[in-house]
Amino acid sequence: MSRTIKHEEKYQQFTIELDGDEAELAYACPSEDVVDFTHTYVPKSERGNGMAESLIEEGLKYAREHNLKVKATCPAVAKYINAHPEYKDLLAHP
Template structure:
């Protein structure tokens, strides 16, 4: 399933609005110039196993690629995703 994912730069996160005031997110920090630290991913329990976390992670990684940023994978889900998808290895700091 495809979700609309918004980049909320003000809150330093990528968010999928799920209705009923629910949302999923991947949060980041900017520890230094040119670096995006993906710190945590949250998906409400009812949406787990739907691929939503992967979509959020891919959106953040695509943003990093488009903006020539290196990535720190502090979030275990991001670390696992990058390990399974070698095409993203070049983004790691």
């Protein structure tokens, strides 16, 4: 089932609306050229359906389109980037 990912810039998150709940990828902007993905949440009933990966892909796509470097504070985002080397060029170096 395809679900729509919504970017809520005001709340600094990407979300998927679910029945009475939502999955989210939250971020912060520590500087104007860096986005820090801080946490991913998917309700237990929806886990294992690729929802977190979809949110992470959307966040990384947004970073690339806006020429932002990525800080992966969220372990799920760090794991995803590690498994998908095509996104490693986005990583901000300390």
